[in-house]
Amino acid sequence: MCERFSGKVAVVSGGASGIGRARVRALALGGARVLLTGWSARRGEATAEAFAAEGLAVAFQHHDAGDEAGWEDVQRRLFELG
Numbered sequence: 296m297c298e299r300f301s302g303k304v305a306v307v308s309g310g311a312s313g314i315g316r317a318r319v320r321a322l323a324l325g326g327a328r329v330l331l332t333g334w335s336a337r338r339g340e341a342t343a344e345a346f347a348a349e350g351l352a353v354a355f356q357h358h359d360a361g362d363e364a365g366w367e368d369v370q371r372r373l374f375e376l377g
Contacts, residue, residue, distance in 0.1 A: 304329075332360070
């Protein structure tokens with residue numbers, strides 16, 4: 296594991312599957328604490344738990360990217376992780 300992103304916090308919208316999931320993994324392997332967001336709580340929580348079981352610093356926040364007011368909750372969670 297490299298430390299390219301050590302000390303950084305990242306958010307990946309749609310991070311529970313596909314390209315988003317790959318981005319979450321790459322950032323976490325690089326040392327970042329990652330908040331993945333998405334509309335499927337079941338999939339998002341399962342993804343975050345799987346990465347955490349690998350020792351990666353990944354958390355999930357339920358969020359629909361089209362919900363403008365929900366971004367405030369994401370921002371608060373980022374500050375908690377930071």
